[in-house]
Amino acid sequence: MAGEANPKVRVNREILQEFTKQMFHKAGLTEKNAALAAQALVNADARGHESHGVTRLEVYLDRIREGGSSATAEPIIVSDSGASAVVDGQNALGLVVGYFGMSHAIELSKKFGIGAVACRNSGHFGPAAEYALMGSANGNNCITFSISNATKAMAPWGSISPILGNNPIAIAAPTGNQPFVLDMALSTVARGKIRLAAARGEEIPLGWGLDATGAPTTDAKAAIAGLITPLGGPKGSGLAIAFDIIAALLSGAATTPDLVPQSELDKAQNVGHFFMSLHIPHFVNIDEYMSRVDLMLSNIRNSTPAAGVTQIYAPGDLELASELRANKEGIALQIPTWESLKKKAAELKVELPPTL
Amino acid sequence: MAGEANPKVRVNREILQEFTKQMFHKAGLTEKNAALAAQALVNADARGHESHGVTRLEVYLDRIREGGSSATAEPIIVSDSGASAVVDGQNALGLVVGYFGMSHAIELSKKFGIGAVACRNSGHFGPAAEYALMGSANGNNCITFSISNATKAMAPWGSISPILGNNPIAIAAPTGNQPFVLDMALSTVARGKIRLAAARGEEIPLGWGLDATGAPTTDAKAAIAGLITPLGGPKGSGLAIAFDIIAALLSGAATTPDLVPQSELDKAQNVGHFFMSLHIPHFVNIDEYMSRVDLMLSNIRNSTPAAGVTQIYAPGDLELASELRANKEGIALQIPTWESLKKKAAELKVELPPTL
Numbered sequence: 001m002a003g004e005a006n007p008k009v010r011v012n013r014e015i016l017q018e019f020t021k022q023m024f025h026k027a028g029l030t031e032k033n034a035a036l037a038a039q040a041l042v043n044a045d046a047r048g049h050e051s052h053g054v055t056r057l058e059v060y061l062d063r064i065r066e067g068g069s070s071a072t073a074e075p076i077i078v079s080d081s082g083a084s085a086v087v088d089g090q091n092a093l094g095l096v097v098g099y100f101g102m103s104h105a106i107e108l109s110k111k112f113g114i115g116a117v118a119c120r121n122s123g124h125f126g127p128a129a130e131y132a133l134m135g136s137a138n139g140n141n142c143i144t145f146s147i148s149n150a151t152k153a154m155a156p157w158g159s160i161s162p163i164l165g166n167n168p169i170a171i172a173a174p175t176g177n178q179p180f181v182l183d184m185a186l187s188t189v190a191r192g193k194i195r196l197a198a199a200r201g202e203e204i205p206l207g208w209g210l211d212a213t214g215a216p217t218t219d220a221k222a223a224i225a226g227l228i229t230p231l232g233g234p235k236g237s238g239l240a241i242a243f244d245i246i247a248a249l250l251s252g253a254a255t256t257p258d259l260v261p262q263s264e265l266d267k268a269q270n271v272g273h274f275f276m277s278l279h280i281p282h283f284v285n286i287d288e289y290m291s292r293v294d295l296m297l298s299n300i301r302n303s304t305p306a307a308g309v310t311q312i313y314a315p316g317d318l319e320l321a322s323e324l325r326a327n328k329e330g331i332a333l334q335i336p337t338w339e340s341l342k343k344k345a346a347e348l349k350v351e352l353p354p355t356l
Numbered sequence: 357m358a359g360e361a362n363p364k365v366r367v368n369r370e371i372l373q374e375f376t377k378q379m380f381h382k383a384g385l386t387e388k389n390a391a392l393a394a395q396a397l398v399n400a401d402a403r404g405h406e407s408h409g410v411t412r413l414e415v416y417l418d419r420i421r422e423g424g425s426s427a428t429a430e431p432i433i434v435s436d437s438g439a440s441a442v443v444d445g446q447n448a449l450g451l452v453v454g455y456f457g458m459s460h461a462i463e464l465s466k467k468f469g470i471g472a473v474a475c476r477n478s479g480h481f482g483p484a485a486e487y488a489l490m491g492s493a494n495g496n497n498c499i500t501f502s503i504s505n506a507t508k509a510m511a512p513w514g515s516i517s518p519i520l521g522n523n524p525i526a527i528a529a530p531t532g533n534q535p536f537v538l539d540m541a542l543s544t545v546a547r548g549k550i551r552l553a554a555a556r557g558e559e560i561p562l563g564w565g566l567d568a569t570g571a572p573t574t575d576a577k578a579a580i581a582g583l584i585t586p587l588g589g590p591k592g593s594g595l596a597i598a599f600d601i602i603a604a605l606l607s608g609a610a611t612t613p614d615l616v617p618q619s620e621l622d623k624a625q626n627v628g629h630f631f632m633s634l635h636i637p638h639f640v641n642i643d644e645y646m647s648r649v650d651l652m653l654s655n656i657r658n659s660t661p662a663a664g665v666t667q668i669y670a671p672g673d674l675e676l677a678s679e680l681r682a683n684k685e686g687i688a689l690q691i692p693t694w695e696s697l698k699k700k701a702a703e704l705k706v707e708l709p710p711t712l
Contacts, residue, residue, distance in 0.1 A: 079638075079639075081468075081469050081638045082439065082467060082468030082469045082470075082638065083438065083468040083469055083470050083471075084468065084469025084634070084635075084638045084639060085469075086639055086640070111438060112437075112438030112439040112440065112468055113437050113438045113439055113440025113441075114438075114439050114440045114470055114471070114472040114632075115439075115470070116469065116470040116634060118639055143601065143602060143606070155659065155662075156656045156659060156668060156670075157668075157669075158661060158662055158665045158667075158668045158669065159656070159659040159660060159661060159662060159665070159668045160659075160660050160661070160662050161659035161660045163655060163656065163659055171594075171595075171598045173598070173601050180597065180598070180601065182591075182594035182595065182597075182598055184588075184590075184591045184594065188588055205562060205563065206561060206562065206563075207561065207562075207563055210662065213662065213663040214661070214662020214663050214665070215663050215664075231587055231588040231591060231592075232540075232544055232587040232588060232592075234540075234671070235538075235540045235587060236587075236588075238527075238538035238540065238671040239527075239538065241536065241538075241652070241653075241656065241670070241671065242527045242529070242536070242538055242671075244652065245499065245529050245536065245649060245652070246499060246634070248648075249640070249645050249648050249649055249652075250499070250634065250636065250639040250640060250645075251639070251640070252640055252644075255648070255652055257655060276470075278440070278472060278602070278606065279440075280606065282435075282437045282438065282440045283435075283440060283442055283474055283606040283607070284442070284605065284606060284607070284608055288608075289605050289606075292604075292605050292611070293601060293605055296597070296600065296601070296605075296611055297597075299519060299613060300512045300515070300519065300597065303511065303512060303515040303516075303517035303519055304515060304516050304517045305514060305515060305516070305570070306511075306514055306516050306566065306569065306570020306571065307569040307570050307571050308571075309514045309515070309570070311514075312512060312513075312514045312515045313513075313514065314512075314597070315590070315593075315594040315597065315598075
């Protein structure tokens with residue numbers, strides 16, 4: 001690694017997943033839930049979303065140790081009414097509640113064409129796409145929406161009070177090839193990108209951030225001291241409110257202003273999620289759907305590139321490419337992530353996986 | 357009106373709606389459908405969305421005259437399976453199919469907690485918010501999503517082929533006061549705003565448009581000759597694809613590349629819509645929901661304004677203010693819109709409403 005600009009450690013994907021599972025199991029999760037939680041994190045790493053990968057293992061484990069999250073809780077269905085249900089996550093990890101909620105939404109949609117599950121008393125659920133992709137797996141033939149509210153990050157349009165979450169949404173749809181999957185939050189760009197520009201002393205484009213008075217700024221440092229902007233101004237701001245309504249108010253979870261940050265390790269977060277599934281064969285012939293969706297996405301991939309662009313990707317294509325690379329070359333972990341795994345492995349007396 | 361920068365004609369709201377209804381009825385719509393279509397357009401005007409108001413009456417009527425839309429068709433439910441249904445609009449006006457589809461979605465959600473209706477063989481449905489707001493009316497207590505695909509307007513991220521629609525979404529939620537309603541399309545800004553800047557010889561902010569090679573530009577004229585950008589780049593691009601999948605592929609409608617523009621008056625458009633409704637009392641106690649949503653929105657309205665901002669609006673507040681003004685002062689119509697109403701009124705031999 002010497003000489004690399006951004007040194008990394010590589011670990012075999014299956015081995016990293018087994019290690020992560022052991023860590024969760026040692027922390028008290030059942031073998032089944034430990035396997036699911038490990039899968040969520042390692043899949044995120046494999047798909048190139050390392051901000052939601054094993055770099056978060058430490059905070060999940062620390063929350064269990066400090067009592068903010070429960071290792072042994074199992075989510076329960078508190079009301080099941082037709083095609084809709086409310087789940088109480090019982091303060092289990094959001095990773096566990098995520099699979100539970102979407103799994104039930106898919107089941108409901110297979111009976112009723114559509115299913116919706118609102119979850120309360122959950123925690124940070126990590127990669128929204130992971131749950132959405134369940135609709136495309138195992139011949140489920142479901143189009144899915146996976147939404148969560150999140151802690152305070154943005155201000156409503158026109159305001160400087162950070163009372164909106166950068167609430168994520170993932171939408172996935174099966175295809176004849178790899179699934180279509182869009183996974184996005186509601187800010188113009190991630191705060192991390194603005195931090196990077198600030199660290200490099202670079203300007204940011206107008207529209208990414210606001211200074212502390214709420215005025216648009218190109219000064220990255222002023223934006224870090226101020227606010228990130230919602231996507232498209234009033235549009236992203238309105239979507240953040242809408243997602244808080246369906247994730248928190250339909251489930252009985254906390255709304256963004258009352259959500260406990262993941263970093264307050266000893267306090268329950270009471271995050272809310274909303275999972276929706278549409279079972280395609282209830283609407284149209286599945287073969288016809290498959291050939292039409294494949295044509296749609298191949299038209300997009302084969303459309304004319306803009307100047308300087310070599311390839312056009314459909315949502316999910318880059319993630320698949322990253323996954324294939326991870327399967328071959330192992331998952332690349334940043335040094336601070338590796339150090340955090342080391343520390344936690346020593347704490348829980350689990351053997352650290354070998355690097356490649 | 358002399359001396360006004362932007363001269364307008366004012367017409368009493370009820371009288372304009374009755375006139376519009378007569379026009380649709382004379383063109384062949386049943387009295388009931390004529391009343392609905394008139395309501396959709398005049399409500400859009402009242403709420404300040406004049407681009408989707410009676411300024412479009414001419415094109416709807418011309419399409420009927422030229423055979424592109426059917427005046428007498430009634431949408432039918434072609435499959436009804438649990439909480440999901442597919443509607444064939446039978447080439448009726450999108451305004452008629454819109455009410456029909458959302459009305460059925462609301463009905464399904466009252467039985468099953470959630471309901472979804474995908475519609476094919478429809479036309480331009482005008483104001484997405486109009487149908488979404490049905491969930492908040494008449495004590496329906498439903499949170500609703502109203503989505504349509506649309507004709508070619510944007511390129512997928514990285515491409516310069518305009519094969520994506522600027523697909524609208526409206527999300528509405530009931531409250532103890534006026535409903536929350538967000539109505540947005542997926543471009544960064546409307547093309548009309550860029551046209552205005554071009555006409556005034558002004559620059560546009562970086563990010564609004566691309567030139568013909570797909571490079572970001574601040575030159576409004578170059579952007580008009582080029583492309584409008586999707587909201588947040590890959591995010592708006594991905595949402596446009598997702599909405600085309602659910603509106604067209606779940607219903608059997610044309611996808612954006614094959615959608616016939618509204619201006620091709622003699623051809624059926626085959627637009628697709630997707631309506632979803634969540635019946636709140638299936639999830640949580642409605643009184644608890646109402647007090648929580650009111651608190652959420654009042655916290656937003658009362659948050660700290662950015663420099664130069666005098667009032668913070670929740671989605672739907674500005675539309676309500678516009679509506680109250682329209683009820684008192686009449687609906688303000690631009691001169692070209694008024695001239696178009698005059699022309700069509702003469703053609704159909706309907707008496708033009710008096711101006712205020």
